[in-house]
Amino acid sequence: MVERDTSFTQEELAYLAGQPLGRIATAQPNGTLQVSPVGFRHNTATGTIDITGYRMAQSRKYRNVADNGRVAFVVDDLASVRPWRPRCVEIRGRAEAVVDPRLGPIIRIHPERIISFGLDEPDTDAHSLTINARDVHQPRHGAERI
């Protein structure tokens, strides 16, 4: 049985499913930061965000993750410009550079903290949006092997 990932709210999962790109931040071995647009999907079985990309295994971000596992990832857009209606899901956590049997080389993000806003308050002024920020717990290692 595949356990349901309860780290994300239903609103967050619906929003993530509808967005084509996110932006991933990683750190080079010397500490220099980088950030770039990437394709992604929420992996229900592992409770992770899986990052795909052209020539992923050769990319600097893949090597950065293999080096230190540090990562932050954000998906956001503007539901409208007038009025200003930002929507956002930010994920901080640890990542692995792995080769998925089906997807090939991917960056697999294990969320440790999730911060979202603007997903279910379409009529709220941008400066009054509720920030949903919380630490999340990963299933134990065994449970990830489903």
Added chain:
Amino acid sequence: MVERDTSFTQEELAYLAGQPLGRIATAQPNGTLQVSPVGFRHNTATGTIDITGYRMAQSRKYRNVADNGRVAFVVDDLASVRPWRPRCVEIRGRAEAVVDPRLGPIIRIHPERIISFGLDEPDTDAHSLTINARDVHQPRHGAERI
């Protein structure tokens, strides 16, 4: 006389001027990365990217920059989905948390490396785009004080 900033190409400046949001990555004192959407503008006088935001001085990213000055910043979008036409300007560099006399608290990014693609090749397959990546040099300290 205000010197012209030659770090960016004309295509990059035109693209940046037309995009409402970028995403900034910073590092907390303990090394945890974060990334979030922000408003920005290219500052011709200083040759910097100036990041603005609601309650900037209270934000974690502002404090992160004050702590260690590490930053990466990306502006990207999809010119079209079918065919897949990504456009992107990524900037790596050092940043300051400063109070601008006119804008208030801002994060000021001094570009050290610029990576862009997709800005002037509207008919090129996404996997064949030219990556324009180069180190850039900041004007000396005195020149920034114009």
